[in-house]
Amino acid sequence: MRCCIGARVLAFALLSAGGALALATGRISGVVTDARTQAPVAKALVTARGGALPGQRSAVADQRGVFEIARLPAGTYVLTVEREGFQKLASQELVVEAPRATKVRLQLVPLPPPEPMTEVNPPSGDQPIVFNDALTPPVLISGPSPEYTPMALERRVEGTMAIRCVITVDGTVHGCRVIKSLPFMDRAAITALERRKYKPALRAGQPVDVYYTFTITFTLP
Secondary structure, eight states, X not given: OHHHHHHHHHHHHHHHHHHHHHHTEEXXXXXXXXXXXXXXXXXXXXXXXXXXXXXXXXEEOOTTSEEEEEEEESEEEEEEEEOTTBOOEEOOOEEEOTTOEXXXXXXXXXXXXXXXXXXXXXXXXXXXXXXXXXXBOOEEEEOOOOOOOHHHHHTTOOEEEEEEEEEOTTSBEEEEEEEEOOTTTHHHHHHHHTTOEEEOXXXXXXXXXXXXXXXXXXXXX
């Protein structure tokens, strides 16, 4: 009889512990939209990462752009959002408190249409052209290399960025746009590139303004 009573108490304790664990988690829910049109973005992949969560947890937005990531331990999280045709987005830090839902609205910026890679119609003198093998590449004279930000280091971010900029005939860099993003790195990388000075690209020996894509790989020390 005592054996049976002990087994029931143990089972009750396990159920109670499971209920407490469920109550100790929260969730992040929200909607993903197009930053220009405000239309919902379906099938966007939303991933949550945080110090309280081993690994990561993801959800895919439905046809209304709605998503929910449940069973998140209380703590601070960053969301990344990926969808073909849009720039990758990294959210600000979000605080999750159990058992509440943290609600967000995430806006994705569409990628620009690809530039033509051939000169079917030669550009005017003041219009940048896309850098290609027929041009002499620009040469770096001075300026910094993009470096890790403290937040990216803290979160052990690694990967490759792609940033397209205009390098002008006077060697300055401007109009940079992120093609492939890394969390907490976009603004710092653009700032570093726009402080650089180059010998300009040449077309038939003459300097020209070019659209030039920088590929930058970040690896933790």
